[in-house]
Amino acid sequence: MALEDIKARCDEVGECWFWNGGCDSHGRPQKRHGGKTVYVRRLVRELADGQPVPPGLVVAAKCGHKRCVSPDCSVATTTRRKAQMAAKRGAYSSPAKAAKMARMKRAQSWITDEMVEQIRLAPGPSSRIAAETKVSLSHVKAIRRGSARRPIGTPFAGLGAR
Numbered sequence: 001m002a003l004e005d006i007k008a009r010c011d012e013v014g015e016c017w018f019w020n021g022g023c024d025s026h027g028r029p030q031k032r033h034g035g036k037t038v039y040v041r042r043l044v045r046e047l048a049d050g051q052p053v054p055p056g057l058v059v060a061a062k063c064g065h066k067r068c069v070s071p072d073c074s075v076a077t078t079t080r081r082k083a084q085m086a087a088k089r090g091a092y093s094s095p096a097k098a099a100k101m102a103r104m105k106r107a108q109s110w111i112t113d114e115m116v117e118q119i120r121l122a123p124g125p126s127s128r129i130a131a132e133t134k135v136s137l138s139h140v141k142a143i144r145r146g147s148a149r150r151p152i153g154t155p156f157a158g159l160g161a162r
């Protein structure tokens with residue numbers, strides 16, 4: 001298995017090689033090689049260097065793209081340094097991470113989904129519901145409008161679809 005064969009299975013974008021083959025459940029490029037399943041980025045690093053990557057090291061993509069297996073982008077490093085690189089790149093403020101944070105925040109909110117449902121369906125003025133539930137009036141209004149606590153996974157909720 002030569003570098004060129006791996007490159008042939010990638011989309012080249014600048015220095016990056018975006019792998020088109022299989023990935024593990026975390027989206028990391030994987031392939032069968034020598035009877036076992038290996039990480040493609042590590043394999044490319046080893047082919048490019050002509051020697052194995054030391055067992056204690058991981059092979060990270062400097063460009064930050066999970067699917068990139070380019071030898072120009074990869075570097076053998078420690079898990080700790082890899083995390084530092086990711087933090088520097090702002091991997092922890094990506095939209096996916098932000099959505100996860102929002103869900104976590106919601107899970108920790110004292111206003112339960114049952115209360116939200118109750119606020120949404122309760123008859124009468126928002127001010128009375130706010131007094132009864134101890135939820136602020138503006139938040140009650142936002143919930144009833146559908147601009148707050150929209151059910152996750154139903155994109156049409158709050159747009160008038162009921």
Ligand SMILES: [Zn+2]
Pocket residue numbers: 015016017061063064065068069070073
């Ligand atoms: Zn890259």
